[in-house]
Structures are given as C-alpha cells and as structure tokens.
Amino acid sequence: MIKATNLKKAFNDRKRGQVVAVNDVSFEVEPGEIFGLLGLNGAGKTTTLRMLAGLLKPDIGTALINGIDVTRQPEAAKAKLGFITGSTGLYGRLKAREMIEYFGRLYGLTRNESSQRTVKLMETLGMAEFADVKCDKLSSGTKQKVSIARTMIHDPEAIILDEPTAGLDVIASRSVVDFINNEKARSKTIVFSTHVMHEAEKLCDRIGILHKGSIITTATPEELNNKSGCVDLDDTFVKLVGDIGA
Ligand SMILES: Nc1ncnc2c1ncn2[C@@H]1O[C@H](COP(=O)(O)OP(=O)(O)O)[C@@H](O)[C@H]1O
Ligand SMILES: [Mg+2]
Structure with a gap:
C-alpha cells in the first residue's frame, strides 16, 4: 500500500519568494490499483512523488510505503519501492x-x-x-x-512513475503503458503522474486532479466524466480546473 497523508512542501524561490508546491495532499493506493496524479505543468506532481519516494523531505505530513515511513526508514522503504522518472x-x-x-x-x-x-x-x-x-x-x-x-x-511492490512516457513516441509510450498494466496484474501498488489525459483515462483506476498544489477531486475516470457532464477526460479536466479558477 502507498499512503500520502497531508503532504506539504514549500520552496524558497529567489524570484518568486515562497512557493507552496504541494499543499495538504492525501491519498491511498491499494495493491493491484493504479492511482493517477493528473495536473498541468507546475501543479506539484513531481514534488508530491519525490516526497512519496523519500527523495524530498515534506515540511508537513507523512508518506508510507507498505506501512514504512519513508522519512524515518528510508532504506527499508526504498527496498519496497521503484521510482521511475523521464530523466x-x-x-x-x-x-x-x-x-x-x-x-x-x-x-x-x-x-x-x-x-x-x-x-x-x-x-x-x-x-x-x-x-x-x-x-x-x-x-x-x-x-x-x-x-x-x-x-x-x-x-518492488510499490511503483511510482513520474511522467514515464514524456517525450516518447506512440509505440514506446504504448510499451510503457503495457508494462504498467502488467505490473498492476501482478498486484503491484502503482502511482503515476501525467498531464496526458487520455493516458490517465485508459490506465488509472482512480485519478486525483492536482491543481496548484492541491488535489481538487479524487474519483474514477468515469465518475469524473459523470460529475462534469463531459464525454472525455480532456473536457472534464478543463471544466473542473476552470470551475475553481485556472
Ligand atoms: N527546487 C525548487 N525550487 C523552487 N521551486 C520549485 C522547486 N521544485 C519545484 N518548484 C516549484 O513548485 C511547483 C510545483 O512543481 P512540480 O512539482 O515540479 O510540478 P509538476 O511536476 O506538476 O510540473 C512549481 O511552481 C515549481 O516551479
Ligand atoms: Mg513534473
């Protein structure tokens, strides 16, 4: 299981002053489940995932991998964890x-x-x-x-992927997506981030829409579309984000 509880991280940016990159983010992912973090560039996806993977210490909140606190027991957590980025x-x-x-x-x-x-x-x-x-x-x-x-x-039992298909062509993206699905079938616990809506729609059991550091809603792709009254996640995303002010 992967569990994020009230994660918060602010950075001191030379130009912008204090930037709250992630603000009170919580979610839980079960084995055999794919949870997608969907958000625009700068929404806080990478910062959230780096805290989950124990690469960045949260200001507030905890990240658990199979019950192990990644800040307190980084080595034990890392043994259970695979963290994949595009770079x-x-x-x-x-x-x-x-x-x-x-x-x-x-x-x-x-x-x-x-x-x-x-x-x-x-x-x-x-x-x-x-x-x-x-x-x-x-x-x-x-x-x-x-x-x-x-x-x-x-x-590893828990897999965290930060925009793993960024910059890949359609064939290469497909094989990454197939790989993720295959790991899900092997009961792995999976969190992945993307700004590609149709990828999230196809792959995720549940999606958390991350906007300006906060999760504005968490639901299945179908529930999100029903909620917004749109037929696909592209439109749903624009509507949900637009409703709270982009
Ligand atoms: N090391 C850092 N110093 C200053 N600001 C940062 C740093 N890392 C991320 N940020 C800022 O935090 C916000 C969230 O960034 P990030 O988590 O990379 O978003 P995403 O992965 O969704 O594009 C952005 O405004 C970004 O500029
Ligand atoms: Mg990122």
Missing part, C-alpha cells in the same frame, strides 16, 4: 544489459539473481534487440526501457 541517468558506456545487471548488484541481488531478473525484464519490455547496445547509443524510447528495467530490478 533517469544511465551510464553511457555500459550496454543496456550491463546497466540493468549492475543495478541488481547495487540492490543486493547475487550475480545470478541479477542476470536472471534482467533477462526476464528485457523480455517483458521487448528489449532483446538492443541488449548489447551501449546506453549512449540508444533512442529515447529504448533508454526509457533501460531506466524502467533498472528501477524494477528488485521487483
């Missing part, structure tokens, strides 16, 4: 396969475990063709697959 660094000189195996070793897997798990992930993500290509020679879609595989090497 994960790879070591250019390592081959795709080596990169993934290397991370397995960092997570404490034996050489054997790491290489078996790497084979499995490369199969799931359709990476056979570029397993032996160096990371700096890969396209952005294939790089993202390597990033995902390396983050998932320890088969």
